[in-house]
Amino acid sequence: MAAFFDVSFLTVQVLSALRQAAFLFLISSGLTLVFGVLNILNFAHGSLYMLGAYFIYALTLHLTGPAGFVIALLAAPLGVALVAVVIEMGLLRRIYIQEEIYQLLLTYALVLIIHDMAKIVFGPEFKSIPKPRAIGGAVTIFGGTVPVYTLVVVVLAPLVALLLWYLLYRTRTGKIVRATSSDREMADALGINMSALFTLVFAFGAMLAGFGGALAGPARTVFPSVGTEVIIECFVVVVIGGLGNLWGALVGSLLIGTLETVGIIVFPEFEMSFIYLLMVVVLILRPWGLFGRPLKVKALAEKNLGMEAQEISPVHFSVRPLVRMIPLVLLLIVPLFAGRYYQYLLTQILIASLMAVAFNLLLGTTGLLSFGQAAFYGAGAYTVGLLATKTGIGSLSSLLLAPLVAMVVAGIIGFFCIRLSGVHFAMLTLAFGQLVFAIIYKWYNFTGGDNGIQGIPVRPLPGGIDIGSNLSMYYFALAAVAVAVEILRRIRSSPFGATLKAIRENNQRAEYLGVNVKLYQWTAFVIAGAFTGLAGGLYALMEKSISPDIILWTKSAEPVLMTIIGGIYSFAGPAVGAVVFIVLNSYLVAWTENWALVLGLILLAMVLMLPGGAVGFVNEKARGAFGKMGWVRRWAFSKSGAS
Amino acid sequence: MALLTLDSVNTYYGRSHILFDVSLAVEKGEVVALLGRNGAGKSTTFRSIIGLTPPMSGEVRFKGEKVNGLRAFRICRRGIGFVPEDRRCFPDLTVRENLEVAVRREKNTVDPWTVERVYALFPRLQEREKNLGSQLSGGEQQMLTIARTLMTNPEMLLLDEPSEGLAPLVVALLADMILQIRKEGVTVLLAEQNLNFCAKVSDRGYVIDKGSVKYEGTMKNLLADDEVKEKYLAV
Numbered sequence A: 001m002a003a004f005f006d007v008s009f010l011t012v013q014v015l016s017a018l019r020q021a022a023f024l025f026l027i028s029s030g031l032t033l034v035f036g037v038l039n040i041l042n043f044a045h046g047s048l049y050m051l052g053a054y055f056i057y058a059l060t061l062h063l064t065g066p067a068g069f070v071i072a073l074l075a076a077p078l079g080v081a082l083v084a085v086v087i088e089m090g091l092l093r094r095i096y097i098q099e100e101i102y103q104l105l106l107t108y109a110l111v112l113i114i115h116d117m118a119k120i121v122f123g124p125e126f127k128s129i130p131k132p133r134a135i136g137g138a139v140t141i142f143g144g145t146v147p148v149y150t151l152v153v154v155v156l157a158p159l160v161a162l163l164l165w166y167l168l169y170r171t172r173t174g175k176i177v178r179a180t181s182s183d184r185e186m187a188d189a190l191g192i193n194m195s196a197l198f199t200l201v202f203a204f205g206a207m208l209a210g211f212g213g214a215l216a217g218p219a220r221t222v223f224p225s226v227g228t229e230v231i232i233e234c235f236v237v238v239v240i241g242g243l244g245n246l247w248g249a250l251v252g253s254l255l256i257g258t259l260e261t262v263g264i265i266v267f268p269e270f271e272m273s274f275i276y277l278l279m280v281v282v283l284i285l286r287p288w289g290l291f292g293r294p295l296k297v298k299a300l301a302e303k304n305l306g307m308e309a310q311e312i313s314p315v316h317f318s319v320r321p322l323v324r325m326i327p328l329v330l331l332l333i334v335p336l337f338a339g340r341y342y343q344y345l346l347t348q349i350l351i352a353s354l355m356a357v358a359f360n361l362l363l364g365t366t367g368l369l370s371f372g373q374a375a376f377y378g379a380g381a382y383t384v385g386l387l388a389t390k391t392g393i394g395s396l397s398s399l400l401l402a403p404l405v406a407m408v409v410a411g412i413i414g415f416f417c418i419r420l421s422g423v424h425f426a427m428l429t430l431a432f433g434q435l436v437f438a439i440i441y442k443w444y445n446f447t448g449g450d451n452g453i454q455g456i457p458v459r460p461l462p463g464g465i466d467i468g469s470n471l472s473m474y475y476f477a478l479a480a481v482a483v484a485v486e487i488l489r490r491i492r493s494s495p496f497g498a499t500l501k502a503i504r505e506n507n508q509r510a511e512y513l514g515v516n517v518k519l520y521q522w523t524a525f526v527i528a529g530a531f532t533g534l535a536g537g538l539y540a541l542m543e544k545s546i547s548p549d550i551i552l553w554t555k556s557a558e559p560v561l562m563t564i565i566g567g568i569y570s571f572a573g574p575a576v577g578a579v580v581f582i583v584l585n586s587y588l589v590a591w592t593e594n595w596a597l598v599l600g601l602i603l604l605a606m607v608l609m610l611p612g613g614a615v616g617f618v619n620e621k622a623r624g625a626f627g628k629m630g631w632v633r634r635w636a637f638s639k640s641g642a643s
Numbered sequence B: 001m002a003l004l005t006l007d008s009v010n011t012y013y014g015r016s017h018i019l020f021d022v023s024l025a026v027e028k029g030e031v032v033a034l035l036g037r038n039g040a041g042k043s044t045t046f047r048s049i050i051g052l053t054p055p056m057s058g059e060v061r062f063k064g065e066k067v068n069g070l071r072a073f074r075i076c077r078r079g080i081g082f083v084p085e086d087r088r089c090f091p092d093l094t095v096r097e098n099l100e101v102a103v104r105r106e107k108n109t110v111d112p113w114t115v116e117r118v119y120a121l122f123p124r125l126q127e128r129e130k131n132l133g134s135q136l137s138g139g140e141q142q143m144l145t146i147a148r149t150l151m152t153n154p155e156m157l158l159l160d161e162p163s164e165g166l167a168p169l170v171v172a173l174l175a176d177m178i179l180q181i182r183k184e185g186v187t188v189l190l191a192e193q194n195l196n197f198c199a200k201v202s203d204r205g206y207v208i209d210k211g212s213v214k215y216e217g218t219m220k221n222l223l224a225d226d227e228v229k230e231k232y233l234a235v
């Protein structure tokens, strides 16, 4: 502790915290500004930061010397702004009228695409960017050695903050931006051209990210996944500060910058957990962030900028029970003729389907976008892994305990999350997921930390049935998944499920009708969590080894992607999406390095062209075709059950 | 030719049909009342005119030109100013900034509204110039939203329930201001539930109920028609 009072040490640490805060502020100020005006939480904002860093890298290859460096530092953000204009005008603009999840997913598709594009253009390796000699050295302040570049960053960031303040509070456009963030519709009715303003703000926000990247590039290094690393940190910053609030971003950056620096010194093992813990605590105390205020739930009409809202057609008929048995029969027979690899692949598909169908109880049925399902998946997987390795308990018993543990975890997390809605809900689930990840990742003694758990023993079922082989494991998983999916289907079509749908469509109206909306949402969250835990448990048994990677937020994105690919408004959609996802994944990974690019393009196409998902599309076509062939309809489908 | 005409306008929120063949006309220089109970469709009529909830069918004409189908900001620039219900001034902007964002520079109006002219009409706003929108009283917020819309130099104002929730004294003040605004040459369409308030300021009135127009005529006739008042207005 004595070291804390050492002036030189303190100076170095304070400056390093400020430098971290400076980078965070440059990036998150743009993120929050864009959210304030466009109401889009831009996942790709970190990718724009990454582009800024790559652009300065490419530019400084040709532009040398101090003048060249300054030019590159200014040109890189302009290049990023240009990319942003293309993104906004070419892609985002098409889906402003859709629900916010589609906008979120479009930006997520961009993350995948930009990541792989950067890898293709610049290569997967780390790039470092040379600094001009004048700012490349170090100075001694109060006995501590500080890089000159740190001082440059620490001076430039407040200047940018000042410039932002000036633009927002002293120029007419800035005032319009502030007005629009609080009431977009009113600004529209006062004669302000929203389309032009949206493009401008999106480009400006991107420019800030690009500047952050250009400034950070020479201090850190750049590689294709810096974008995804930095965006989560920035989400934490803006959510803590209050989405859409610039001062919130400033305070959030200072808090996180300080916390990260202090965390590394005081509790190096738990550094990561701190920022998520802070976010969780802040959101529990102030659900809308330190400076935020509750978002009005935007009616579709309000989002609609004078365009016709496109209705995503829900499915209007349900498949007869007999027809529903066909996939099950196929699933029973096919593996007998498939090789061991395919048996394994099919098991993967089963598990992924369960995760996706459970997830869609939240998204498609209740209207809650959870970005933290990996926490429950991980809870289930680690329950099985730990019980199997630390006790002699049978595989079936440990598998049955997995959903129970996941349920408890979901009960606690859900209690806090359901108080929020929309993007805030998504962010809080993401933070909790990352918190669970950080705990498991660092808790070596109990969870094995980043080594995970290897050699999970698979013990015979009661009655001595062995499930050690790929084929028997497949049938075991099939039985478990079939039962689970049937339960989920019944829940969805029960009165309880109907209430959930009513909540999705209009939670205010449901509230007026006397429904305890929060209780229903919480219950759905817990049910989805339990079944996700079951999927996780099955995964542990199938793989016989697990690592904390399965709890990372990118794992939480998987059921979201599967559901969107398959279609959120049909029960089978997520399962179909899971098949597509797993099959593509296993083939493309073998076939191309750029699996993320392909996935990103598919997602982009789905969001832009088939917002109802593949199943929604097929249903739409089928309704038309079967209308002409009444006998097929009568044979295959029972009477229309709305959505 | 009427300044504003609605011709068989049908408007929906999602799947619910709200306005049924609404037709009405406002002549230049008039103050016309649109009366109706809670949920009758007054605000929806306004939102259809200004383009925030575009009609599904029918036509809205302003100065003889069709405006439905245009985006809200374009309709505003054509000269229709919309003052919404529940006083939506920008809470984080000062009174002056609220006015400044609405200034339209490209328009070459002969005698444009300026912050000073608006302050002359609403002296109270000048006193509170530096306060944030969220710090104003209900009456002040109502004045600010009207003043802000005037800054766009509208030829016609759509005023949605301006008297709602205001103290009687403030309501009387508001009536004077509407008459003043009319004197400045602005045509007004006024949505109200308060019949007495309309009687003070308007010449003609329409009564709307369940999304369709049930009555139209001079205010004098309307005031005398007990049946209509009883049936469609909570009098």
Ligand SMILES: Nc1ncnc2c1ncn2[C@@H]1O[C@H](COP(=O)(O)OP(=O)(O)OP(=O)(O)O)[C@@H](O)[C@H]1O
Binding pocket: A299, A301, B013, B016, B018, B036, B037, B038, B039, B040, B041, B042, B043, B044, B045, B085, B161, B193
């Ligand atoms: N965003 C919306 N979505 C769905 N229905 C709506 C929406 N806004 C209003 N409605 C419905 O449209 C009908 C007309 O509402 P509107 O707001 O136009 O009435 P109003 O005459 O302005 O009433 P008030 O005096 O309460 O302001 C009501 O039945 C209302 O429930």
Ligand SMILES: [Mg+2]
Binding pocket: B042, B043, B044, B085, B160, B161
């Ligand atoms: Mg109204």
